[in-house]
Amino acid sequence: MKGGSTSNLVFGTGGTVNLQSISGGINLLTTNRNISLSGDLTINGTLNYNSSTFTVGANTLTLNGTNISGTPANFITTSSSGLTIGGSTSGLNIPSSVANLNNLSILNSNGATANSSITLAGNLQLNAGVLNLGTNDLNIGGTVTCGSGTISATGGTVSLTGSGDSYLPVGTYYNVNLNRTGSTVSLCGSATVNNVLTLTNGVLALGKSDLTIAVGGSISGTGFSGSKMIRTDGTGLLKIMAANVSGFSNLTFPIGTLTDYTPFVLNSITST
Secondary structure, three states: OEOOOOOEEEEOOOOOEEEOOOEOOEOEEEEOOOEEEOOOEEEOOOEEEEOOOEEOOOOEEEEOOOOOEEOHHHEEOOOOOEEEEOOOOOOOEEOOOOOEEOEEEEOOOOOEEEOOOEEEOOOEEEOOOEEEEEOOOEEEOOOEEOOOOEEEEOOOEEEEOOEOOEEEOOEEEEEEEEEEEEEEEEEOOOEEEEEEEEEEEEEEEOOOOOEEEOOOOEEEOOOOEOOEEEEOOOOOOEEEOOOOHHHOOOEEEOEEEOOEEOOEEEOOOOOO
């Protein structure tokens, strides 16, 4: 099937439509019938599925237009689904029913907002804009591609799981959990953690970027070693903030270089 930037597709009532890939994408898709994708689809305008179901399946849906319109619970994705947010529309919301995806790509300079916690079996690509998580969790099982995009979270936990080297996007986080066995996670740029950074498995490498643990925040973990620490052999700084000197007592900075764990322990600071 062939479409284009001005092509509109409208389905009335009836049975489920298995929608194949459309070359050139479409502008508008409006349906009162259940839609199940059987190929990748690009929508450059509005997706309006009303009270019907829209099932992405093991395909990638690219949205370059305005907000999705329809019953949020009826937008169905799985751990095999891909979702790409492109275009330049502002205020785009990811439906609250999106709990599982394979890959998520944010290409829109105005970003997107998550309305639920999301688990990615695959990869996260942040080429542009801000991925606003609010208080939702984001679990990334694959790898992260650095771009000019950032993450903003006021609550919840961003977890990097699985295995293989990856990256932590630029952003402001509430909680971060690093749990990638035998792997190195490098900062894409400066990052701030406002609550707890948990080092479960793997090395967090600062490189040229700063990592700030905000006032009231902390670093959590046990059994630190050359394979579980913060690597500080670049020009990036580990900054742990406190409201006053009493906040700097019995602190361990679990840092090292390459595979050597060389922690810095601060017992106390006395003000004069």
